Amino acid sequence: MANKVLRKVTHCVFDMDGLLLDTERIYEEVTRQIAASFGRPYPVDVRFRVMGTTEQRSAEIAITECQLPITTKDFLKRYSQMCHERLNNVPLLEGAERLLRHLHANKIPFCLATSSGADMVELKTAQHRELFGLFNHKVCGSTDKEVVNGKPAPDIFLVAASRFGVPPKASDCLVFEDSPNGVTAANSAGMQVVMVPDPRLSQEKTSHATQVLGSLADFKPEQFGLPAFTD
Numbered sequence: 001m002a003n004k005v006l007r008k009v010t011h012c013v014f015d016m017d018g019l020l021l022d023t024e025r026i027y028e029e030v031t032r033q034i035a036a037s038f039g040r041p042y043p044v045d046v047r048f049r050v051m052g053t054t055e056q057r058s059a060e061i062a063i064t065e066c067q068l069p070i071t072t073k074d075f076l077k078r079y080s081q082m083c084h085e086r087l088n089n090v091p092l093l094e095g096a097e098r099l100l101r102h103l104h105a106n107k108i109p110f111c112l113a114t115s116s117g118a119d120m121v122e123l124k125t126a127q128h129r130e131l132f133g134l135f136n137h138k139v140c141g142s143t144d145k146e147v148v149n150g151k152p153a154p155d156i157f158l159v160a161a162s163r164f165g166v167p168p169k170a171s172d173c174l175v176f177e178d179s180p181n182g183v184t185a186a187n188s189a190g191m192q193v194v195m196v197p198d199p200r201l202s203q204e205k206t207s208h209a210t211q212v213l214g215s216l217a218d219f220k221p222e223q224f225g226l227p228a229f230t231d
Helices: 024-036 044-050 055-065 072-084 096-105 118-124 126-132 155-162 180-188
Strands: 011-014 110-114 138-140 173-177 192-195
Touching: 011 155, 024 044, 024 055, 024 072, 044 055, 055 072, 072 118, 096 110, 096 126, 110 155, 118 126, 118 138, 138 155, 155 173, 155 180, 173 180, 180 192
Parallel strands: 011 110, 011 173, 110 138, 173 192
Antiparallel strands: none
């Protein structure tokens, strides 16, 4: 893949699941268990289609692709119950805390743009309230009325940018994502995007990102005109 030109940015926008918090493996296991209860598999390619979408859309895709004899409402009820049993002590992923604290210390505005609903965000961040309190604001796609269409549509990132005190141009925002749907959404919003993908994803599924990293620990802020780490 040819090197892409990296432009200077002033604001950062973060996805949450699979990027900051180690939650994607839990979602995958919960959906696999629901599918298995009907004798159905949950193929990894379906998993990657679901990643980054709203809770409603994720359920619709899983039900259709896995041919599950269950309504979306009932699926989401089971899914929510099973997730609540597993998501109250989720660890941070490598490099997440260091990067967030670095941006905050250097007064770089940043926000959260997650497809999760507000209640799920509260649950998942319960053990990290102080850290997540550093965000300028949070946009929760599954419950935010202004986010009309979920990822891969650009709505969530455009709404997120509009809520900064002084809204930046889309081209001045750098998005951090882990899912192909999220990267597509950021591109459609006119924003650069750093991707930290699931290692099972093919290069074809990550080639539309501005930059692809193994973890947030590999990120070099100065490449995008942001203050460099000093530690």
